[in-house]
Amino acid sequence: xxxxxxxxxxxxxxxxxxxxxxxxxxxxxxxxxxxxxxxxxxxxxxxxxxxxxxxxxxxxxxxxxxxxxxxxxxxxxxxxxxxxxxxxxxxxxxxxxxxxxxxxxxxxxxxxxxxxxxxxxxxxxxxxxxxxxxxxxxxxxxxxxxxxxxxxxxxxxxxxxxxxxxxxxxxxxxxxxxxxxxxxxxxxxxxxxxxxxxxxxxxxxxxxxxxxxxxxxxxxx
Numbered sequence: 679x680x681x682x683x684x685x686x687x688x689x690x691x692x693x694x695x696x697x698x699x700x701x702x703x704x705x706x707x708x709x710x711x712x713x714x715x716x717x718x719x720x721x722x723x724x725x726x727x728x729x730x731x732x733x734x735x736x737x738x739x740x741x742x743x744x745x746x747x748x749x750x751x752x753x754x755x756x757x758x759x760x761x762x763x764x765x766x767x768x769x770x771x772x773x774x775x776x777x778x779x780x781x782x783x784x785x786x787x788x789x790x791x792x793x794x795x796x797x798x799x800x801x802x803x804x805x806x807x808x809x810x811x812x813x814x815x816x817x818x819x820x821x822x823x824x825x826x827x828x829x830x831x832x833x834x835x836x837x838x839x840x841x842x843x844x845x846x847x848x849x850x851x852x853x854x855x856x857x858x859x860x861x862x863x864x865x866x867x868x869x870x871x872x873x874x875x876x877x878x879x880x881x882x883x884x885x886x887x888x889x890x891x892x893x894x895x896x897x898x899x
């Protein structure tokens with residue numbers, strides 16, 4: 679579930695910013711792009727925990743602060759941890775923004791995801807949670823593709839264009855492989871962001887009280 683944690687969707691020129699704020703935004707836009715090692719897993723996950731603080735689905739799964747801070751890191755790693763093993767986790771600067779990608783042929787650990795959700799989500803939410811997960815699994819492409827489980831910007835740095843900068847770097851790698859890309863976003867506000875980067879809406883997964891997950895794909899370039 680890649681979306682969320684993008685702040686104002688990279689609309690950095692909000693009304694009311696003074697010159698000093700604008701200069702600060704320009705400075706962070708020049709952050710270097712680099713890969714993340716397995717040893718840096720917790721730093722990368724820490725950025726994503728901050729990025730998804732107000733995400734609709736993640737906070738539906740874990741509505742209380744202590745739930746979210748305790749259990750969401752486990753869910754992050756279950757869903758996207760294989761990206762660290764594949765060497766396809768990337769960041770801007772000192773983890774200002776982080777992207778976990780799975781390359782063609784690599785898939786999330788379905789058993790680990792199901793276990794984490796069963797153990798950490800309230801039982802009265804299980805039916806809707808697993809119904810949405812089943813829909814996501816059924817819609818997931820069978821052809822070789824890049825998959826983006828998680829993508830986010832540190833909450834303190836959102837709205838400064840970092841999400842767009844990180845995505846551009848990542849898509850150069852994706853496009854060099856001449857493979858399509860796929861993601862699911864649980865935050866409707868992020869859909870225009872992904873559309874600007876070439877993704878199209880393919881469908882929606884939703885059940886009961888669980889917020890909708892939008893399924894998006896990007897053709898090979």
